[in-house]
Amino acid sequence: MDNTLSHKQHAQIQAHIQAHQHVPGGLMPLLHAIQDDIGYVPETVYPEIAKALALSVAEVHGVVSFYHHFRTHPIGKHVLQICRAESCQSMGSANLEADLKAKLGVDYHQTTADGNVTLLPVYCLGNCGCSPAVMLDDEVYGRMSAEKVADLITEVCHG
Amino acid sequence: MVKIYVPIDSTALSLGAERTAKKIMQEAQARGIEITLVRNGSRGLFWLEPLVEVETAQGRVAFGPVQPSDVAGLFDAEFTQAQADQAKAHPLYLGLTDELAWLKKQQRLTFARVGITDPLSLEDYLAHDGYQGLKNALAMSGTDIVKAVTDSGLRGRGGAAFPTGIKWNTVLNAPAEQKYVVCNADEGDSGTYSDRMIMEDDPFVLIEGMTIAGIAVGATQGYIYLRSEYPHALKTLNEAIRKANLAGYLGDNIQGSGHTFHLEVRRAAGAYVCGEETSLLESLEGKRGLVRFKPPLPAIEGLFGKPTIVNNVISLATVPIILDKGAQYYADYGMGRSRGTLPIQLAGNLKQTGLVELAFGATLRELLYDYGGGSASGRPIRAVQVGGPLGAYLPESQFDTPLDYEAFTKIWAVLGHGGIVAFDDSVDMAKMARYAFEFCAVESCGKCTPCRIGSTRGVEVMDKIVLGKNHPQNVQLLRDLSDTMLNGSLCALGGMTPYPVLSALNHFPEDFGLSNKEAAA
Structure with missing residues (x-):
């Protein structure tokens, strides 16, 4: 996957940096804005972020790396998160995890060979009344089985 | 024109409510039946979601669970005239929603409007006692507001159960140019979703609660620190905040009172530890979410070093009803030192999961069997984890423990945020x-x-x-x-x-x- 930024992406990042420069505690919203647009937070822009927010590059790196949500490399077109928390475990999520990993041919934090789906673990989606739950991009799905998730992937990611 | 309700809550959506809603619109159009489709919150009966309701002269009538494939059949049975014999004979007919046993036995105070109103309709909110608490608060001194919260006996619903009024009083008495109200909406405990439901299904009640908090202690800026796993809540909150600003319920000179309160949602980024209040404050300041040493307490040196109220969503969303109906009204519910109600979340291996708001004092057994209907798998319930991933596992011999902070402390367990996760006997x-x-x-x-x-x-x-x-x-x-x-x-x-x-x-x-x-x- 290509890790270099296009002119457009760089301009987007610049605009976000400017917009968040004077926001109190602006680093988190800035990182979100960048990841929302670009799909990840490129390490190459740490120096610009650091300069604009009067931080050290190490501080920016420290924040990005602390939070599970932020990533520093491009990922697949779609993100599939499987809930690993207790409620989902009580409804057989361990099997769901194993089946899906086998079906997709990837482990957590990996992307399918076609670049379509990145598999991530998540600790609770707040859908504990309908376990096991998964989240595909921004939508939550409840009472899932490996077959149902496979159908979802076909519908959403190949549709 | 008949009003039909299809929930827009994440759990309902996770079971297909969006497709059901679309199908209802299509089918109505095709048959030339005029309907108004309202996207309400969830009533919290998740085994019946998507729960579709039809307004009638006698009240709302429920059908569920309604899959898109059921919709044509419902129209055939004339479900838009829900009290017709044909509709009553439909297998998904459940009767009047308010008469459903699961709901009827509950004591919904914090969740009074959830599932009933359109979450983003300020008119609906006002028509269902919304902003009555703020109205009363605006006529009171900060000291009196804090006293009402203290007298209600409300304790932090996030899990720590610290008396909310005492926290507020510390912030009230801390002299500072700038103070903050921070809502901890980083609900990361497995088995809990009541914060999410409030934010998605009745966002104005949280906004009202935070506004009252700000006015009480003299804080002019509020932040909702929201977990990144809740994209629907983010959208709903931002839209509700926009509407509240437009209507003069947020911003400068709230309802002509001269009080100022600004509110902003900040997204968390998937770190569970940021549910801890000092870690949360670090994160809001744009740093790694490292836990701070206490003292100083956040009430004295909190966000950006200023006096800060940090409360959970449910605590803040309970403030409006306390200010509306009075401290005593709220305190009359509950047992011992656990006053008021607790929104309990049934989760995991249960037949009937969902939201049950009850006065403190109900037993685990009642919740697991009377409400929960036993395990989903049909096997015996062997263990129950209450209060999230840091809560104790309880065996069957402890199922008669009443839901009360002190009773749980006695058996070396925690009530936490009121999440109950059941496991059957296949658990290791x-x-x-x-x-x-x-x-x-x-x-x-x-x-x-x-x-x-x-x-x-x-x-x-x-x-x-x-x-x-x-x-x-x-x-x-x-x-x-x-x-x-x-x-x-x-x-x-x-x-x-x-x-x-x-x-x-x-x-x-x-x-x-x-x-x-x-x-x-």
């Missing part, structure tokens, strides 16, 4: 103990040694115990390690991981390869 409690350490290792902020190192050592010791290596010594080591984490950790993450671990060991020793006698030793 040694695995759950190992998982508790694993989770702590993934989520530790790394500041204190017992949590940072102890969690990883815990996983290793558990692996040895499961393999039966040097068994008695390793069980002793597990207890020693738990003791260190319990007493030496900086915050509840490391400090409470021993709750699930030791409760699993003590109540289910056979899963650790021990007899009861060995476990007691």
Whole structure:
């Protein structure tokens, strides 16, 4: 996957940096804005972020790396998160995890060979009344089985 | 024109409510039937979602669970005239929603409007007693508002159960140019979703609660620190805040009172530890979510070093009804020192999951069997975890414990945020103990040694115990390690991981390869 930024992406990042420069505690919203647009937070822009927010590059790196949500490399077109928390475990999520990993041919934090789906673990989606739950991009799905998730992937990611 | 309700709550959506709503619109159009489709919150009966309601002269009539494939049949049965004989004979007909036993037995105070109104309709909110609390608060002094919250007996619903009024009083009496109100909406505990429901299904009640908090203590800026796993809540809150600003319920000179309160949602980024209030404040300041030493308390030196109220969503969303109906009204519910109601969340392996708001004092057994209907799998319920991943596992012999903060403390358990996760007899409690350490290792902020190192050592010791290596010594080591984490950790993450671990060991020793006698030793 290509890790270099296009002119457009760089301009987007610049605009976000400017917009968040004077926001109190602006680093988190800035990182979100960048990841929302670009799909990840490129390490190459740490120096610009650091300069604009009067931080050290190490501080920016420290924040990005602390939070599970932020990533520093491009990922697949779609993100599939499987809930690993207790409620989902009580409804057989361990099997769901194993089946899906086998079906997709990837482990957590990996992307399918076609670049379509990145598999991530998540600790609770707040859908504990309908376990096991998964989240595909921004939508939550409840009472899932490996077959149902496979159908979802076909519908959403190949549709 | 008949009004039809299809929930827009995440759980309903996760079961297909969006497609059901679309199908209803299409079918109505095709048949030339005029309907108004309202997207309400969820009533919290998740085994019946998507729950579709039809307004009638007698009240709202429920049908559920309604899949898109059921919609044509419902129209054939003339369900838009829900009290017609044909509609009543439909297999998905449930009768008047308010008469459903699950709802009728509840005491919904914080959740009074949830599932009833359109979450983003300010008109709906006002028509259902919304902003009555603020109206009263605007006529009171800050001291009197704080007194009302104190007198209501409200305690932090996030899990710590600290009296809300006392926290507010500290902020009220801390002199400062700038103060803040921060809502902890980083609901990361497995088995909990009441915060999410409030934010998605009745966002104005949270906004009203925070506004009252701001006016009470003289804080002009509020932040909602929202977990990134809740994209629907984010959208709903931002839209509700926009509407509240437009209508003069937020911003400068609120309702002509001269009071100012600005509110902003900030997204978290998937760190469980940021549910701890000082870690949350660090994160809001744009830093790594490292837990702070206390003192100083956030009420004195909180966000950006200023006096700050940090309260959970449910605590803040309960403030409006206290200010509306009075402290005594709220305090009249409950038992002992646990006053008012608790929104309980039934989760995991249960037939009937969902939201049950009750006065403190109901027993676990009532919730698991009367409301929950027993396990979903049909097997016996063997263990129940209450209060999230840092809560103790309770065996059947403790199911008669009333839901009350002190009663739970007595049996070395926590009520936490009111989440109840049931497991059937296929659960391996040694695995759950190992998982508790694993989770702590993934989520530790790394500041204190017992949590940072102890969690990883815990996983290793558990692996040895499961393999039966040097068994008695390793069980002793597990207890020693738990003791260190319990007493030496900086915050509840490391400090409470021993709750699930030791409760699993003590109540289910056979899963650790021990007899009861060995476990007691």
